[in-house]
Amino acid sequence: MPGPVQSIERAAAILRLLARGSGPLGVGEISESLGLAKATAHGILRTLLDVGFVEQDKATGKYRLGAAFVHLDSSYLDVNELRSRSINWADALAARSGETVRIGVPLESSVLVVHHVFRPDDSMQTLDVDSRLPPHATALGKVLLAYDADLAGRVQRSGLTSFTRRTITTPGKLAQALAAVRDAGWAAETGESVPGEASIAAPIRAHGGLVVGAIGISGAMERICDASGRPTRRQVDTVVDAARSVSRDITSSK
Numbered sequence: 001m002p003g004p005v006q007s008i009e010r011a012a013a014i015l016r017l018l019a020r021g022s023g024p025l026g027v028g029e030i031s032e033s034l035g036l037a038k039a040t041a042h043g044i045l046r047t048l049l050d051v052g053f054v055e056q057d058k059a060t061g062k063y064r065l066g067a068a069f070v071h072l073d074s075s076y077l078d079v080n081e082l083r084s085r086s087i088n089w090a091d092a093l094a095a096r097s098g099e100t101v102r103i104g105v106p107l108e109s110s111v112l113v114v115h116h117v118f119r120p121d122d123s124m125q126t127l128d129v130d131s132r133l134p135p136h137a138t139a140l141g142k143v144l145l146a147y148d149a150d151l152a153g154r155v156q157r158s159g160l161t162s163f164t165r166r167t168i169t170t171p172g173k174l175a176q177a178l179a180a181v182r183d184a185g186w187a188a189e190t191g192e193s194v195p196g197e198a199s200i201a202a203p204i205r206a207h208g209g210l211v212v213g214a215i216g217i218s219g220a221m222e223r224i225c226d227a228s229g230r231p232t233r234r235q236v237d238t239v240v241d242a243a244r245s246v247s248r249d250i251t252s253s254k
Contacts, residue, residue, distance in 0.1 A: 007044065009207045009208035009209075010034070010036065010040070010044055010208045010209065011044050011047070011048060011053075011208070012207060012208050013034050013206070013207065013208025013209055013210040014030055014034065014041070014044055014045065014048065014054075014208070015048070015053060015054070015065065016208075016210055017030060017033055017034065017148075017210060018030075018054065018063065018064060018065050019065055020148075020150075023062075023064070023150060023153075024057055024060065024062035024063055024064040025062055025063055025064075025149055025150065026060070026061060026062045026063070027041050027042050027045060027061075027063070029149035029150075030045070030063070030149075032146075032147070032149065032182060033147045033148055033149055033210075033211070034147070034208065034209045034210060034211075035147070035182070035209050036209065045063055048066075049063075049066070052066045053065070053066050054066045079105060079114050082103070082105065082114065082204070082212060082213050082250075083103065083114055083115045085246055085249045085250050086103050086115060086204070086213075086215060086246045086249075087115065089215070089242045089245045089246050089249070090103060090115055090117045090215065090242070091117055092242065093117070093215065093217065093238060093239065093242040094117040094118070094119065094120055094217075095120055096238050097217045097235055097238050097239070098119065098120060098121070098219075098223070099119055099217040099218060099219040099223065099224065099235075100116070100117065100118060100119045100125070100217060100218050100219055101115075101116070101117040101215065101216070101217055102115065102116050102117075102128060102140060102215075102216060102217075102218065103115040103116075103140075103204070103213055103214070103215045104133065104138075104140035104141070104144065104201075104213060104214050104216075105144070105212070105213045105214075106135075106144045106148060106151050107132065109135070109151070109154050109155050109158050110132040110133060110134065110135060110141075111132065111133040111134070111135050111138060111140050111141045111144060111214075112130070112131075112132055113128045113129055113130065113131050113132075113133065113140075114129065114130075114213070115129065116128040116129050119219060133193070134161060134163065134193060135151070135155050136155060136160050136161075136167070136168055136174055137161075137163050137167050137168070137189060137192045137193040138189055138192075138193050138199055138201075139186075139187040139188050139189050139199035139200050139201035139214075139216045139218070140187075140199070140201045140214045140215075140216050141214075142177060142178065142181050142187035142188075142189065142201070143181060143186070143187045143201045143202060143203050143211070143214035143216070144211065144213075144214055145174075145178055145181075146178040146179075146181035146182050146187065146203075147182070147203060147211035148211065152174075152175075152178060155174075156171040156174060160174060163192065163193050163194070164191055164192060164193070164194070164195050166189075166190065166191045166192045167192045167193070168192065185202065185203070185240065186200060186201065186202040186236055186239060186240050186243075187200070187201050187202070187214075187216075188200045188201075188230075188231045188236075190221055190225060190229055190230075190231075191221060196220060196221055197218060197219065197220060197221060198218070198219065198220070198221040198224040198225055198231065199216055199217060199218035199219075199224070200216050200217055200218075200224065200231050200235055200236055200239045201214045201215060201216025201217075201239065201243075202214065202215060202216065202239050202240045202242070202243035202244075203243060203247075204243055204246050204247055204250070205247040205250070205251070206247075206250050206251060207250075207251050212250070214243070215239070215242055215243050215246060216239055217235065217238075217239055
């Protein structure tokens with residue numbers, strides 16, 4: 001049986017990205033959000049433009065959904081499905097890392113925790129499911145912001161609240177941090193949300209490379225970071241491997 005057609009998956013991802021945003025996106029924003037080369041994104045957009053699935057603003061050059069696709073449903077991956085695809089890998093990640101595991105999705109201008117696995121040490125802990133986290137001060141949030149230019153813009157416009165002396169509070173520094181996330185393929189924060197705590201996260205991708213969530217660990221800095229205060233390579237690799245495994249489960253599903 002023939003396999004999936006990559007160009008169609010990428011076109012679908014572009015349409016879903018445009019559908020979930022609140023405004024037009026430029027080709028650069030689209031390519032960064034989906035991890036595509038600009039030339040590839042531009043070629044797909046031109047085809048979608050030709051068939052009426054997207055429209056281009058003549059003044060700004062940005063793209064939005066066209067009349068032929070204005071009713072596209074962007075919630076094709078239900079939160080319950082994301083949780084069900086992630087649950088086994090989240091449990092394994094908690095066991096391998098020894099830390100709390102959370103899965104987050106964007107909700108308005110925050111991160112909604114949709115799944116939480118307790119740190120496996122029998123300590124007293126509080127369930128975080130349905131709690132909201134600040135995107136700019138958490139690893140989960142930085143992942144979601146890095147691959148969603150519209151969300152990043154909304155968060156920057158709403159103001160970057162300071163939680164600790166390490167919190168990023170200026171749009172310029174946040175933009176630099178998000179570019180670094182895209183380059184590395186994972187995000188981290190050290191004491192930016194809660195003093196003495198750190199977190200690492202990586203993107204969960206659906207068909208076409210669309211980022212639909214993030215999975216990560218959080219805990220004390222001395223357990224997650226090395227002596228220099230940077231996340232250890234072992235913990236980073238553990239998180240990235242888990243995110244890739246969840247992504248494979250999602251993209252292999254019918």
